[in-house]
Structure formats: C-alpha cells, structure tokens
Amino acid sequence: MDPILLRVKRQARPDAEPYWEEFKIPYRPGHNVHSLLMEVQLRPVRHDGTPTTPVVWDASCLEEVCGSCTMFVNGQVRQACSALVDSLARPIVLEPMKKFPVVRDLAVDRSRMFESLKRVRAWVPIDGTYDLGPGPRLTEATQQFAYALSRCMTCGCCLEACPQYNDHSAFIGPAAIGQAVLKNLHPSGPLTKEERTAELMGVGGIVDCGNAQNCVLVCPKEVPLTRAIGDMGRQATVKFFRDLFRG
Structure with missing residues (x-):
C-alpha cells in the first residue's frame, strides 16, 4: 500500500498565524487518525524530510467516549480515535475545531x-x-x-x-x-x-x-x-x- 499523506493545520500559539504541514506515514492495517498522529509524534519529520515539532492534540479514552480528540477530519467534525484510515479519502486533512479558541495545533479550549x-x-x-x-x-x-x-x-x-x-x-x-x-x-x-x-x-x-x-x-x-x-x-x-x- 502507498504511504498515507497527512495534511495538518497547525498553530504554534493562540495568537499565532495558522500554517499547513504535510507528513508521509507508512500504511498499516487498522490505522486510525489518532495512531497517525502518534506516528508523527514518534518521528516529527515533514513530507520533504525536514524536521519539525510533534503535532499537539487532545486525547484520552481512545474509544469515542470522552470526546477530547474531536477535530475536523477531511472537513467533517468527528473524533480522531474512531476515524479509521481505510474509510477516509486521501490525503487525510486534519484541522482544529473552528468554534473554540485554538490552544496549539489541533488542541482547542472548550x-x-x-x-x-x-x-x-x-x-x-x-x-x-x-x-x-x-x-x-x-x-x-x-x-x-x-x-x-x-x-x-x-x-x-x-x-x-x-x-x-x-x-x-x-x-x-x-x-x-x-x-x-x-x-x-x-x-x-x-x-x-x-x-x-x-x-x-x-x-x-x-x-x-x-x-x-x-x-x-x-x-x-x-x-x-x-x-x-x-x-x-x-x-x-x-x-x-x-x-x-x-x-
């Protein structure tokens, strides 16, 4: 399988300008959006090979019970833990929720x-x-x-x-x-x-x-x-x- 292309809308601080970064992640059966972000956390390297910082997001239960990992996945607001990669169109685009202040990257203040x-x-x-x-x-x-x-x-x-x-x-x-x-x-x-x-x-x-x-x-x-x-x-x-x- 081809590597998974992940596009993430990032923001360093609440008052900073947002920007986009792309990551290429090896395909693995059973991937969800949470595990993709974990791969970026383990190896924070952009698609072009340049290093960057790990993406920040909220998570807790990993079974769609706590709601903390809610974000936009391919334009739809949902939980990262239940967003299975095999059911998503590529590239996978992640954005923070828009009705809440961004703390950093995909983490928002609810x-x-x-x-x-x-x-x-x-x-x-x-x-x-x-x-x-x-x-x-x-x-x-x-x-x-x-x-x-x-x-x-x-x-x-x-x-x-x-x-x-x-x-x-x-x-x-x-x-x-x-x-x-x-x-x-x-x-x-x-x-x-x-x-x-x-x-x-x-x-x-x-x-x-x-x-x-x-x-x-x-x-x-x-x-x-x-x-x-x-x-x-x-x-x-x-x-x-x-x-x-x-x-």
Whole structure:
C-alpha cells in the first residue's frame, strides 16, 4: 500500500498565524487518525524530510467516549480515535475545531461548553436530599429518553454544526440544553428544575435555536437533541404561564 499523506493545520500559539504541514506515514492495517498522529509524534519529520515539532492534540479514552480528540477530519467534525484510515479519502486533512479558541495545533479550549453546563446547573443535587425517601418510579420511556441524553460526551460536534452558535451569538447551544433536560428528568430534578428552566428562558436560551437540526446529524452518540430542545420549550412555556398567573 502507498504511504498515507497527512495534511495538518497547525498553530504554534493562540495568537499565532495558522500554517499547513504535510507528513508521509507508512500504511498499516487498522490505522486510525489518532495512531497517525502518534506516528508523527514518534518521528516529527515533514513530507520533504525536514524536521519539525510533534503535532499537539487532545486525547484520552481512545474509544469515542470522552470526546477530547474531536477535530475536523477531511472537513467533517468527528473524533480522531474512531476515524479509521481505510474509510477516509486521501490525503487525510486534519484541522482544529473552528468554534473554540485554538490552544496549539489541533488542541482547542472548550471551556465555554463547561461554563454552559454550570449555567444550567447540569448536576444532581444531593445536599439535603438524604431524608426525602425513595424517588418516584420512572416509566420505561422516560428511562430510555434519559439514557439517550446521558450519552453526551461534551465533544462539541453539535456546536460546530450549529449556525446559531458562534462568537456573535449568546446561544448556549444544544449540548447544555440536552443536559438540562436530563437533570430535570432525574427523580431529584424538580428540586432545581425552576432554576434550570429560568436560565434557558433568558438571553442565549432556547429562543435562540434556529431549528437547523444540524446538531442531531453530526452527533456521534445520536443524542436526541432536537427532541430535548422541544421538551425544554414546553417546560419553559408551562413555567411562563405559571409565573404569569402567580403574579
């Protein structure tokens, strides 16, 4: 088999100009994009034979569970660990995600995603709940919906594909909305449901969703994001009228 030609968009620092480098890597059955980058790390030599520095990227689980190795592979946002070389067109082109600040090369800062999770209080409260007794029984349909939402790995693919999520918009994005719905479904979710729903009724919340539905097309875990957004919309409507008549 011919060697694999790899083109990588690189950037030395957050404020530096990006540039391209090419690498030629011997073919080996079972290669994925992660293993190609490991080959470059072991032998950081450009296609023309000149030395360079190893490419920087994020990785952890190597089984499409953590989401840290998300990048653009041949123009499609996905995880490097599950991008098998035999299924990819050549040359293989790697770029960092575009909706997040580049730290270096293919590594980006996804802090904005985690700050969004804080905004919607995407956790289960335990303080003061120990004496509330057993929680309500959940129907199988609710359990299945909650499980599907729980598969989110905060990779950022949905935000890359969302036209409403950008530097000029306050939209919180589909991932955080999905996790807010998940926590509301939990037996102790009603304890903080009002706060989550109120946060998503404000600036950057569900009203900023343009219903492009790109998020569900690119999600590697097939999280039902559009259903979650619709569900949160119904919860927000109920809260609006409750607040209206309470006042």
